[in-house]
Amino acid sequence: MSGMRSITLGHYLPGNSLLHRLDPRAKLVGLLILIAALFLIRTFSGFFYFGLFFLIAFISSRLPWRYFLRGLKPVLYIVIFTLILHFLFTKGGRVFWRFGVLTIEENGVYLGSFMTLRLILLVVTTLLVTLTTSPIAFADGIEFLLRPLRIFRVPGHEIAMMMTIALRFIPTLMEESDKIRKAQMARGADFESGNIFRRARNLVPLLVPLFVSAFRRADDLAVAMESRCYRGGENRTKMRQRQITGLDYLGVFTACGIALAIVLTGV
Amino acid sequence: MLIETRDLSFTYMPGTPFQVEALQSVNMTVARGEFIGIIGETGSGKSTLVQHFNGLLKPTGGEIRVEGKNIWAGEINLRTLRSRIAMLFQFPEHQLFEETVFNDVSFGPRNLGLSGSELTERVRFGLESMGLDFDTYRDRSPFQLSGGEKRRVAMAGILAMRPQVVVLDEPTAGMDPAGRRQFLEQVKRLHREEGLTVILVTHNMEEIALLAEKLFVFNRGKLVLQGSPAEVFKSAAVIRDTGLEIPALSELLQRLSEQGKKVRTDLFSVEEAAAEILQLVREDRS
Amino acid sequence: MNSPIIETIQLSYDYSLDGEKEIRALDNLSLKICEGEYLCLIGPNGSGKSTLARHLNALLLPAAGDVYVDGLLTALEENRWEIRRRVGLVFQNPDNQIVATTVEEDVAFGLENLGIAPPIILQRVAEALELVGLKSLAQHAPHLLSGGQKQRLAIAGVLAMRPRCLVLDEPTAMLDPRGRREVLATIRMLNRQERVTVVHITHFMEETLEADRIIVLDRGRIACSGSPAEIFSGKLDLEALGMDMPPIPALAMALREGGLAVPQGILHVDQLVEFLC
Numbered sequence: 001m002s003g004m005r006s007i008t009l010g011h012y013l014p015g016n017s018l019l020h021r022l023d024p025r026a027k028l029v030g031l032l033i034l035i036a037a038l039f040l041i042r043t044f045s046g047f048f049y050f051g052l053f054f055l056i057a058f059i060s061s062r063l064p065w066r067y068f069l070r071g072l073k074p075v076l077y078i079v080i081f082t083l084i085l086h087f088l089f090t091k092g093g094r095v096f097w098r099f100g101v102l103t104i105e106e107n108g109v110y111l112g113s114f115m116t117l118r119l120i121l122l123v124v125t126t127l128l129v130t131l132t133t134s135p136i137a138f139a140d141g142i143e144f145l146l147r148p149l150r151i152f153r154v155p156g157h158e159i160a161m162m163m164t165i166a167l168r169f170i171p172t173l174m175e176e177s178d179k180i181r182k183a184q185m186a187r188g189a190d191f192e193s194g195n196i197f198r199r200a201r202n203l204v205p206l207l208v209p210l211f212v213s214a215f216r217r218a219d220d221l222a223v224a225m226e227s228r229c230y231r232g233g234e235n236r237t238k239m240r241q242r243q244i245t246g247l248d249y250l251g252v253f254t255a256c257g258i259a260l261a262i263v264l265t266g267v
Numbered sequence: 268m269l270i271e272t273r274d275l276s277f278t279y280m281p282g283t284p285f286q287v288e289a290l291q292s293v294n295m296t297v298a299r300g301e302f303i304g305i306i307g308e309t310g311s312g313k314s315t316l317v318q319h320f321n322g323l324l325k326p327t328g329g330e331i332r333v334e335g336k337n338i339w340a341g342e343i344n345l346r347t348l349r350s351r352i353a354m355l356f357q358f359p360e361h362q363l364f365e366e367t368v369f370n371d372v373s374f375g376p377r378n379l380g381l382s383g384s385e386l387t388e389r390v391r392f393g394l395e396s397m398g399l400d401f402d403t404y405r406d407r408s409p410f411q412l413s414g415g416e417k418r419r420v421a422m423a424g425i426l427a428m429r430p431q432v433v434v435l436d437e438p439t440a441g442m443d444p445a446g447r448r449q450f451l452e453q454v455k456r457l458h459r460e461e462g463l464t465v466i467l468v469t470h471n472m473e474e475i476a477l478l479a480e481k482l483f484v485f486n487r488g489k490l491v492l493q494g495s496p497a498e499v500f501k502s503a504a505v506i507r508d509t510g511l512e513i514p515a516l517s518e519l520l521q522r523l524s525e526q527g528k529k530v531r532t533d534l535f536s537v538e539e540a541a542a543e544i545l546q547l548v549r550e551d552r553s
Numbered sequence: 554m555n556s557p558i559i560e561t562i563q564l565s566y567d568y569s570l571d572g573e574k575e576i577r578a579l580d581n582l583s584l585k586i587c588e589g590e591y592l593c594l595i596g597p598n599g600s601g602k603s604t605l606a607r608h609l610n611a612l613l614l615p616a617a618g619d620v621y622v623d624g625l626l627t628a629l630e631e632n633r634w635e636i637r638r639r640v641g642l643v644f645q646n647p648d649n650q651i652v653a654t655t656v657e658e659d660v661a662f663g664l665e666n667l668g669i670a671p672p673i674i675l676q677r678v679a680e681a682l683e684l685v686g687l688k689s690l691a692q693h694a695p696h697l698l699s700g701g702q703k704q705r706l707a708i709a710g711v712l713a714m715r716p717r718c719l720v721l722d723e724p725t726a727m728l729d730p731r732g733r734r735e736v737l738a739t740i741r742m743l744n745r746q747e748r749v750t751v752v753h754i755t756h757f758m759e760e761t762l763e764a765d766r767i768i769v770l771d772r773g774r775i776a777c778s779g780s781p782a783e784i785f786s787g788k789l790d791l792e793a794l795g796m797d798m799p800p801i802p803a804l805a806m807a808l809r810e811g812g813l814a815v816p817q818g819i820l821h822v823d824q825l826v827e828f829l830c
């Protein structure tokens with residue numbers, strides 16, 4: 001596996017579409033509302049309308065669909081797993097298929113498809129938001145959403161800072177792990193063959209240096225931040241105060257409206 | 268020819284918006300026993316290239332041959348290949364992981380299936396080739412050594428595999444002048460005495476001009492210049508265009524020669540340059 | 554010259570190993586750095602250069618002795634943030650000092666920490682990026698920059714805070730020749746035009762030739778100090794200190810030994826060419 005240098009979490013693709021320009025706070029609030037709607041939907045027709053709405057949003061975002069589909073790959077297994085689980089183990093209704101003790105029954109098929117659809121829509125909607133939101137904007141959005149929780153002493157700023165740093169360092173650490181893996185392979189290490197225990201043990205030459213390096217980087221970074229006067233969220237300002245515009249209200253209202261409409265038709 | 272590339276190309280993440288053509292149609296050969304230098308600015312593809320030599324990367328176009336065999340056509344076992352063409356990455360001290368120096372240095376030979384006294388001999392050879400005393404260092408923790416020592420232990424771990432070729436990717440970054448000098452001294456000695464083929468990737472022009480017999484210059488994934496250091500640094504304009512620079516002594520000699528002085532411009536050591544200039548001055552006087 | 558902007562008085566510092574054994578990293582070191590000076594700090598690995606650098610902006614506090622920055626004592630808690638604003642530190646590894654996910658946000662980081670008003674931040678960020686020549690890359694992700702660009706970004710991040718002194722710990726160690734040239738040119742420009750005091754730590758002797766003063770550190774002490782012409786005159790045994798002569802002064806010395814009357818203080822190719830022609 002090479003070529004991890006450019007990958008960031010969520011694979012954000014810069015752009016200038018409506019979705020790209022929406023304020024991250026508006027986008028996250030909208031996303032939460034839509035997800036809530038998704039869990040209230042009880043019929044397939046509800047999913048159909050939701051899917052239609054997603055399609056419109058997707059097209060307007062002008063993301064390359066190949067790239068989008070690639071981002072879905074990791075969740076594919078979970079989707080298939082859910083499907084199989086429900087097909088095999090949810091019982092009731094007509095029996096479609098039988099093999100020894102295994103049966104596939106009507107309720108299983110129904111529930112399986114239903115759950116899978118919900119999962120897919122959930123994932124694609126979230127992916128659409130992450131692909132059109134830069135990591136830093138995303139972190140800002142999270143910080144905003146966590147603000148009400150301050151009364152419960154939830155450190156919103158710190159969590160957002162941690163997210164930003166994690167996002168910033170994921171490419172670096174991936175690159176590093178790639179490098180260490182190759183360095184050990186050059187010394188004859190074998191990460192590919194053997195049974196699971198052997199493989200786990202063979203990972204030691206990769207994991208030890210990776211941890212050491214992560215700690216060293218963390219240490220370096222902490223020193224660099226401290227030397228630039230970082231002292232937590234208090235009295236901190238932001239270069240770009242994000243301005244909520246009419247567009248953002250419109251975005252949130254649209255999401256609300258659509259969610260409501262779909263839920264009402266689909267419950 | 269020991270190593271040979273034919274129209275070698277490599278693209279990272281092909282088919283994505285982030286695609287990078289890191290190497291484009293590179294043709295080069297390395298003969299047994301040579302001391303090769305590879306230079307080029309950041310991102311010119313040096314590291315990508317050398318990772319092809321021992322099969323860590325698979326070409327996306329063209330082929331790479333070792334002793335005449337295409338390494339990706341199933342004619343060569345990759346693990347054997349890697350023990351013969353060993354490679355030291357940048358900041359190699361970051362790959363140390365064992366509890367003792369002995370265990371770390373023996374990692375490579377153990378992967379080759381060695382054990383017992385043979386293994387000990389290999390470790391001893393590795394450490395002593397890098398000027399580290401076997402008994403003093405064998406039981407120490409590699410994490411408690413100084414930066415320079417760590418780096419030499421890492422190099423010892425490579426040498427303990429008894430490779431025919433070592434590929435060194437910027438091995439002296441961050442070392443002080445004395446450490447750098449000693450490290451390269453050891454490498455040069457192995458080259459001379461053991462006939463080790465050395466491929467050195469570096470950003471230090473002064474260093475490489477003195478050491479290498481042959482240089483390859485890369486620019487944006489293409490091989491743009493090759494030849495002896497004298498030949499390569501004669502093309503000062505090309506070198507500067509690719510973002511590199513020529514060693515200060517070459518620059519001086521070239522400037523003198525531009526001023527109409529009859530001096531050789533292919534000298535890279537202070538002693539030789541001094542002798543040349545002294546002779547020039549003597550001739551001028553008489 | 555001018556008044557000292559940084560002064561260390563009999564500064565000592567120990568690192569503890571395994572909780573008990575102590576390593577003396579700085580040993581009774583007294584040093585004055587003048588306003589507007591370009592100071593190069595060299596010395597073998599482990600001689601205490603980085604440790605000294607970290608004392609200059611209160612990242613480390615002396616075990617014994619005092620450090621004053623602009624008259625402020627680093628040991629006092631209440632001075633800390635002001636000192637860190639006045640003395641900016643740039644480190645060796647460009648990857649480990651970039652915090653944010655865009656160039657612009659990273660430059661703003663220090664100013665945001667100081668609680669400066671957003672319009673002023675925007676203006677200072679633009680200024681700093683202009684100075685280091687990264688204006689066109691303001692919206693880029695840092696991990697897509699070249700090494701030299703990353704290091705200039707790190708410098709910009711510090712510059713935006715308008716420091717009086719810039720301390721750079723091996724800023725070129727991981728760079729290619731072009732990146733090194735860019736960074737060195739930036740440092741020199743800041744020193745000459747913007748009158749920023751510079752402390753530059755390096756293992757490359759060629760880089761020290763433009764300095765006003767070179768200090769050689771050895772085992773936590775000042776082994777010698779002087780102008781580049783003095784340090785590289787050939788009278789000091791640099792090799793015993795683990796250091797090297799840069800090629801041109803080395804050649805000048807060899808010529809002198811060969812009987813040619815090369816004047817003292819020749820450091821650059823131009824000077825030697827001029828002498829020989």
Ligand SMILES: Nc1ncnc2c1ncn2[C@@H]1O[C@H](COP(=O)(O)OP(=O)(O)OP(=O)(O)O)[C@@H](O)[C@H]1O
Binds near residue numbers: 003311313314
């Ligand atoms: N793992 C990777 N994923 C994606 N792109 C990569 C990866 N490694 C290198 N590249 C890109 O390929 C090109 C060549 O990189 P390479 O590391 O071979 O250069 P280099 O000459 O070794 O540079 P340096 O002097 O900085 O080490 C660069 O544009 C780089 O960004």
Ligand SMILES: Nc1ncnc2c1ncn2[C@@H]1O[C@H](COP(=O)(O)OP(=O)(O)OP(=O)(O)O)[C@@H](O)[C@H]1O
Binds near residue numbers: 605
């Ligand atoms: N965090 C630490 N813990 C323990 N000892 C340390 C630590 N950092 C440095 N030292 C020790 O303190 C001494 C001075 O180290 P320092 O890093 O200041 O040297 P340096 O001159 O910057 O070296 P280099 O050229 O390798 O960067 C060394 O002996 C080093 O081993």
Ligand SMILES: [Mg+2]
Binds near residue numbers: 313315436
């Ligand atoms: Mg490289």
Ligand SMILES: [Mg+2]
Binds near residue numbers: 602603604722
């Ligand atoms: Mg240091």
